[in-house]
Amino acid sequence: MKKKEEIYINYGKDIEQMTIDLMKKAEISQDLKSDMSVVIKPNLVLSSHPKNGATTHVEIVEGIIKYLQSHNIVDISIAEGAWIGEKNTLNAFKVCGYTELLKKYDLELIDTKKEDTMDYEIKNIKFRVSKIFQETDYLINVPVLKGHCQTKLTCCLKNLKGCIPDKDKRYYHSLGLNEPIALLNTILKPNLHIIDSVCGDLTFEEGGNPIESNRILLGYDGLLLDSYCCRLIAYNPEDIDYINYGVKYGVGKLFNENTRIIELNKDNKPNKDFLRSDLAKELEKYIDEDSACSPCYAGLIFALSKVNNSHEISLNNRKIKIGQSFRGKISNKDLGVGDCCKNFSNHVKGCPPNGLDILNYLKSLN
Ligand code: SF4
Structure with a gap:
């Protein structure tokens, strides 16, 4: 039960190795038996390369496969059903690199449509x-x-919406x-x-504005994870209606003071990447950045994307x-984000601080 309240986070750029290291640290092998069937469910919502911010990096799934095989699991499948716009999921499997993976490891790719x-x-x-999702012994969800x-967060x-037929997806929308x-x-x-937070999109499910965070998370309770992750992208859990319904229907626990966060590589977070998002580039006018880590940035x-259009920001x-x-610099007038700015009288604590804390700080400037 205690394990359910743990969230593991790893930072870095070697996506496959980060995934293996997370699974080792969380001792996932304790839950596995060699004769188990395992189904891996990535997010391949559409035929768009993961660098665009919509789909699961194939390197994460390869890391999972390597870890499982090192523990003698042979019955491994990858199953997904792309969105209604894609007639079948094979295009998404191909564009996102999963067809090659299939050949390399001789695995089954299943189009749930x-x-x-x-x-x-x-x-x-x-x-x-x-x-397939109900009959497997062990299901690994690998969202972005x-x-x-529509739902603000995904x-x-x-x-898991990828586990149902297209007709039902329309019905759910209605x-x-x-x-x-x-x-x-x-x-x-x-x-x-196992959550792909390498470069998830700023606002849209279909990508186009990826924001590099170079981070992967692991946990056991989807509700706990979602209520934690929404903070990272500057939402309150109460803002996400499906989380509220999840609490009502007993899907899991909300992130709380007893949740144990275990970070790997926390002193070695990758630096901010070049921004490939036009939307995000517009927000850079508010920022003075020097050697920022990517999850912090x-x-x-x-946070800025949430206040930019609402005139709630007042930076004078x-x-x-x-x-x-900015480490060690002292200021009584500058605004700072993160513990590197801890000698500013006015700053957001955290290393990295989450998006929600930054958002609340920006709003408090009015
Ligand atoms: S506060 Fe932490 S995460 Fe942010 S830039 Fe400094 S070292 Fe990096």
């Missing part, structure tokens, strides 16, 4: 779930942490998405979640300082 389903009914809502134009709980997502998670209960971009012609070059 073509799979048989199991039927359920809860609260007068009908659910059909691809059988990113923004979403991460662990929403990623019901407002949030309640069906929560209820689906009372049916499907992954054993493990990403938190600031996510000051730029927000962020980065390791």
Whole structure:
């Protein structure tokens, strides 16, 4: 039970090795048996390379496979059903590098659009779930942490929408998405979640504005993880309706003071990358950055994106300082983000601070 309240985080650029290191640190092998079947469910919502911010990096899935095989697991499948716009998921498998992975490890790729389903009914809502996810011994959910134009956040709980037929996806949308997502998670209960927070999108499920965070997270409770991860991209858990429904229907626990955060490589976070997002580039006018780490900078971009259009930001012609070059500098007038600016009288604590704390700080400047 204690394990359920743990969240593991790793920072870096070697995505495959980061994943293996997380699984080792969390001692996932304790839950595995060599004769188990394992299904890995990435987010391949559309045919778009992971660098665009929408889909799961194939290196994470390769890290998972290597770890599983090192513990003598042979029955491994990768299953996903792309969004309604894609007639089949094979294009997404190909564009995102999964077809090559399949050949390399001789694994089965399953397009859940073509799979048989199991039927359920809860609260007068009908659910059909691809059988593969219910029949496996061990389900690993591998979502992307990113923004979403309708639900605001998409991460662990929403990623399971890829486990149902297209017809039901339309039906869920007609019901407002949030309640069906929560209820689906009372049916499907992954054993493990490994979250791709390498470069999730600022606002949209389909990508286009990736924000590099160079981070991967691991945990066991999807609700706990989502209520933690929404903070990273500057949302309150209460702002996310499917999280509220998830609490109501007992899907899991909210992130709380008893949650144990275990960080790997915390003193070696990669520096901020070149921004490939036009939306994010516009926000750089508010920032004075010097040697900032990418998860720290990403938190600031996510926070700024929430206040930029609402005229809630009042910087009095000051730029927000962020980065390791501000360590040891003393200021009574500058605004700073992160512990590197701890000698500023006015700064957000944390290393890295989460997006929500930065957002609240920006709002408090009015
Ligand atoms: S506070 Fe400094 S060291 Fe910590 S994440 Fe931010 S920039 Fe990096």
